[in-house]
Amino acid sequence: MTTRRTFIKTTAKLGLIPLFPVSMLSQGDDAKKITTDDPVAKALRYIEDATQAARSDKMGVTAADQLCSNCQFYTVSTSDAALGPCMLFQNRLVVGAGWCAGWVPKR
Ligand code: SF4
Numbered sequence: 001m002t003t004r005r006t007f008i009k010t011t012a013k014l015g016l017i018p019l020f021p022v023s024m025l026s027q028g029d030d031a032k033k034i035t036t037d038d039p040v041a042k043a044l045r046y047i048e049d050a051t052q053a054a055r056s057d058k059m060g061v062t063a064a065d066q067l068c069s070n071c072q073f074y075t076v077s078t079s080d081a082a083l084g085p086c087m088l089f090q091n092r093l094v095v096g097a098g099w100c101a102g103w104v105p106k107r
Helices: 004-013 027-032 039-043
Strands: 083-086 092-095
Touching: none
Parallel strands: none
Antiparallel strands: 083 092
């Protein structure tokens, strides 16, 4: 007999159930999501994992604390959103845990 737990474990191993929140996007969200190979994203050194970015302290905020989710240009109202529109990228979607050189603290 297959229990619900066994079913979830098995399908997760097979990659049938996305475990990362960003992957729960609709196809429409994927289409709007900025990619790191976009010319503007490259120019601003956008990266989806801020911990991998060469950041430095800015405007009184330590480098480690700079994320898209707490950037002035990130327009999602909750700071823990996995994905949200960025004004600097014409409201295309960026990853909340990401970062780019245009980062400024949310006021
Ligand atoms: S401007 Fe801010 S929200 Fe937009 S990609 Fe850069 S760090 Fe993220």
